[in-house]
Amino acid sequence: SKLPPGPPRDPIIGNLRQMPTERPPLVFHEWAKTYGDVVYLELPGKSIVPLDSLQAGEDLLDKRSAIYSDRPAFTLYELFGWTPTMSFLPYGKQFAVQRQMHQSYLNRIKVVNHKPMQLREARALVDNLLHMRIGEHERYLSRFSTGVITQVVAGHRITSDDDPYLRLSKMILESLFHSGPPGATAIDFLPFLRHFPFWFPGTYYARVASEWRAMVRELHEYPLWTVRAQKESGKARPSFILSQLAEMEESRTETEQDMEELRGSAAAMFGAGESTTWSTLSSFLLAMVLRPECQEKAHKEIASVVGSTRLPDFADRESLPYVECVHQEVLRWAPAVPLGLPHRVMEDDTYRGMFIPAGSTVFANIKGMTLDEKIYHDPHAFNPERYLQPPHGRGEPHFPAKFGFGRRVCTGQYLADNSVWIAIATTLAACRISNAVDENGDAIVPAGTVSYGIGSHPEEFQCVITARSPQSAAIVRSALSCDPDEC
Numbered sequence: 001s002k003l004p005p006g007p008p009r010d011p012i013i014g015n016l017r018q019m020p021t022e023r024p025p026l027v028f029h030e031w032a033k034t035y036g037d038v039v040y041l042e043l044p045g046k047s048i049v050p051l052d053s054l055q056a057g058e059d060l061l062d063k064r065s066a067i068y069s070d071r072p073a074f075t076l077y078e079l080f081g082w083t084p085t086m087s088f089l090p091y092g093k094q095f096a097v098q099r100q101m102h103q104s105y106l107n108r109i110k111v112v113n114h115k116p117m118q119l120r121e122a123r124a125l126v127d128n129l130l131h132m133r134i135g136e137h138e139r140y141l142s143r144f145s146t147g148v149i150t151q152v153v154a155g156h157r158i159t160s161d162d163d164p165y166l167r168l169s170k171m172i173l174e175s176l177f178h179s180g181p182p183g184a185t186a187i188d189f190l191p192f193l194r195h196f197p198f199w200f201p202g203t204y205y206a207r208v209a210s211e212w213r214a215m216v217r218e219l220h221e222y223p224l225w226t227v228r229a230q231k232e233s234g235k236a237r238p239s240f241i242l243s244q245l246a247e248m249e250e251s252r253t254e255t256e257q258d259m260e261e262l263r264g265s266a267a268a269m270f271g272a273g274e275s276t277t278w279s280t281l282s283s284f285l286l287a288m289v290l291r292p293e294c295q296e297k298a299h300k301e302i303a304s305v306v307g308s309t310r311l312p313d314f315a316d317r318e319s320l321p322y323v324e325c326v327h328q329e330v331l332r333w334a335p336a337v338p339l340g341l342p343h344r345v346m347e348d349d350t351y352r353g354m355f356i357p358a359g360s361t362v363f364a365n366i367k368g369m370t371l372d373e374k375i376y377h378d379p380h381a382f383n384p385e386r387y388l389q390p391p392h393g394r395g396e397p398h399f400p401a402k403f404g405f406g407r408r409v410c411t412g413q414y415l416a417d418n419s420v421w422i423a424i425a426t427t428l429a430a431c432r433i434s435n436a437v438d439e440n441g442d443a444i445v446p447a448g449t450v451s452y453g454i455g456s457h458p459e460e461f462q463c464v465i466t467a468r469s470p471q472s473a474a475i476v477r478s479a480l481s482c483d484p485d486e487c
């Protein structure tokens, strides 16, 4: 079998010169147009295989997940202190232990327990959006996603701007935005560079990692420390950490190794769950500014089903098909993890006559897959109607790989789906999102560009958020004052 096709290689350094540092998912997608949906790149000591079609992703990462579920070494993230964090662990016993912890708490059935909290946080988000100054929406979207994760992981409810979890999460998000594409920086390709002085070419990210390391370690320590403190004072609220501690106590296995697994699995929830939810909601606001007619249509649907005297609830989801289309289209149009997290193939494999060597790093180019013109008409456009059945729409399928593939599929997928849906539905019910205007009164139209790192996020844009009516702002307030936890 031959290797998959790919850009021509230089002697010794292979494709090092061509490896994209800017917008890798879009560059890989362009290459796929020339070389096909399975591309081969070679770097010193490393083979890279970006997959650009859903078909290839499902054939390899889902159907052959027994050999495609490892992760490559993440030298840079280790320098950052992300260890032993589940998302980056190799496929093995430690991974299995941590993944089981996640699944026992965040599976499809258990996530229902978090719905009242998500509902309350969504209403608090909308209340904040309605009272914010222009330009503050990012702050409140981030606060929403941190608020949800903090309650899930540590049972801690954020009520003030100077909450330690907000500070920690802000730092972590910044560190992730400064950490380059996952597993694909010079330090990952040439790990010996970590030992070189910081002025040496290629060591940029090692320097960045050394600056953020203490903060990342704090994220591993702080949640466990606070839950233990709450527990000792008899004030602990239900949480992932509390339930794991209870299980350990029951089975009398509270060893240091167990604690390390708990720190790693909790940190993975913060690391993987905050920026993704935040970025998705930021993309939603951007889409609503760019496509006001979609916003109107979704609002009308909510008004006709839910009425104007209450806000939507999870029970309304099935009755709001167009809102579902908006939700699905946000997740397709702006995938928060555009290159997924890299998988590593553990054995030599052959696919459609192409040889994929053991040890290759396989990227599911999720962004590339969403742009497949064979599945999605005009794929760059934000168009919720594409999912409606003809004659109302094109009957296109929801994008199935928004949460990744196989045995490494996102463990927070059900929680995230609920968070994003309720935030979207509540915002559409109560708010009108429109362009900001400049000093001449002309609408400022966002460029609609996004930045790419481990995640992708809309570049800074402005929008104005106003209440649909005086009544809708009051409904949000009164819904908030009746906390579902307490009444």
Ligand code: HEM
Binding pocket: 086, 087, 088, 089, 099, 102, 149, 268, 269, 270, 272, 273, 274, 276, 277, 280, 335, 336, 337, 340, 341, 342, 343, 364, 366, 402, 403, 404, 405, 406, 407, 408, 409, 410, 411, 412, 413, 415, 416, 417, 420
């Ligand atoms: C809209 C929000 C989210 C999106 C779009 C998203 C997407 C993804 C994607 C594409 C992956 C890579 C899967 C793969 O390797 O094939 C992933 C992994 C992961 N996600 Fe999410 N995610 C979201 C929210 C969350 C939340 C809320 C949590 C936790 C509470 C979470 C926890 C994780 C973890 C732990 C992994 C690594 C799984 C592993 O290595 O086995 N994610 N996510």
